[in-house]
Amino acid sequence: MSPETTEGTYQVQGQIGFVLRKANQRHVAIFATHIADLTPPQFAALAKLRDVGETSQNQLGGLIAMDAATVKGVIDRLAARGLVQLAKHEVDKRRLMVKLTDEGHRLIVELLPRARTITEETLSPLSAKDAETLLQLLTKIS
Amino acid sequence: MSPETTEGTYQVQGQIGFVLRKANQRHVAIFATHIADLTPPQFAALAKLRDVGETSQNQLGGLIAMDAATVKGVIDRLAARGLVQLAKHEVDKRRLMVKLTDEGHRLIVELLPRARTITEETLSPLSAKDAETLLQLLTKIS
DNA sequence: ACATTTTCATTCGTACACAAGTGATAACCT
DNA sequence: AGGTTATCACTTGTGTACGAATGAAAATGT
Structure with a gap:
């Protein structure tokens, strides 16, 4: 069982809100390097x-x-x-x-x-398939 | 081929940055209902x-x-x-x-x-498996 | 030892993000 | 028609978020 889902434990770093914020931070930073x-x-x-x-x-x-x-x-x-x-x-x-x-x-x-x-660079850590999956999952929770 | 990846087309709504922002908006709204x-x-x-x-x-x-x-x-x-x-x-x-x-x-x-x-409610549109996948993919691009 | 460089915290300025309240106008409804 | 409700834009206040500049203090290099 991963630490995030262990009963009785709470790690901010593993929460969806925290990870969303961080991912967004990185995206904005990449954006700024291309469109200042x-x-x-x-x-x-x-x-x-x-x-x-x-x-x-x-x-x-x-x-x-x-x-x-x-x-x-x-x-x-x-x-x-x-x-x-x-x-x-x-x-x-x-x-x-x-x-x-x-x-x-x-x-x-x-x-x-x-x-x-910018979109490509933001998604560059992922395979094309994973990128597509991420987009779909994010859309579902939007 | 999906509209997002069609050459020559650009829809803001389908970009990773936009979807990240929207997902974050929803999460913050959910957060506020539980922790005011x-x-x-x-x-x-x-x-x-x-x-x-x-x-x-x-x-x-x-x-x-x-x-x-x-x-x-x-x-x-x-x-x-x-x-x-x-x-x-x-x-x-x-x-x-x-x-x-x-x-x-x-x-x-x-x-x-x-x-x-709050975490559960934010991820409620997804299956447990998809939620786990989303966390992993987001972490990779963070 | 001493000058250089880092690190830590602060301040200022700009830019979202949204709740709540306001005023003007439009739409609705009987 | 006339009152009610809804919509549009604006304003104020609070809270991130970050770049850039500043000053103090610590670490580093020779």
Whole structure:
């Protein structure tokens, strides 16, 4: 029986929460070596906007799993850098529409190949089959 | 061939970084329902201190994968609540030693069973075998 | 012994992440 | 229509997370 499952023992290092945090740390570190001037959430926002075109802030948050407060900060910083453009929805005055600027579009297209490298490097300790398994299992607990 | 691995396609939702973030989000949410007055990092710090007794702040950070700046914030908040006790190392004047107070010890012992529940609930979408596999694969990429 | 390098802790700045509360607007419902 | 509820965005407050810079103290090398 492994130490993690032994009755009466509790090792933080073996818990799912701890390992998730560490794996994420390593991924973010790898990300930063390949894409220095964008954070993973910022990249996710730009990549998603490229997929869907224009959306509202909240809707975008739903697509990339960020709550309203978080998405606002991310979008504000992207807007300040001229990568996205904001506009009030003409009919529904509550909504704030977001879309890529030309520069934002150019940037995300340029960075997409590097994103693939990041994924590869993060999964490099695993075989292709194990990587696929990991993705599936993680998706199930998400 | 799955969409994620198709040449020329890039879906943020299928990337390891995105799925890691989402899995972690769900875990933290589950954690909060069972242990409301402690965050996962705070819990990790207390649990580790219970294992090792007294350590320095930096050393503790190494054990639970937090850098110096992060660990300081966590420990400060625990100290403010009287759960840990701080003291300068007598010989090495650089080091700040940390240990559980009686209250901190009582609390972490009380919460340990709930931590097991949290782990179980987080992994509940998986079979026992798959859960074990996930732990192993995550550890490999950590 | 003494200069160099490490280590430890702290501080500052930036960036998520989310709960809770607010105000404006839209949708709903009888 | 008019009141209720829901949605959207924003704000505030707390808590990680980490890079970079700083200062004190210890370890190291010659």
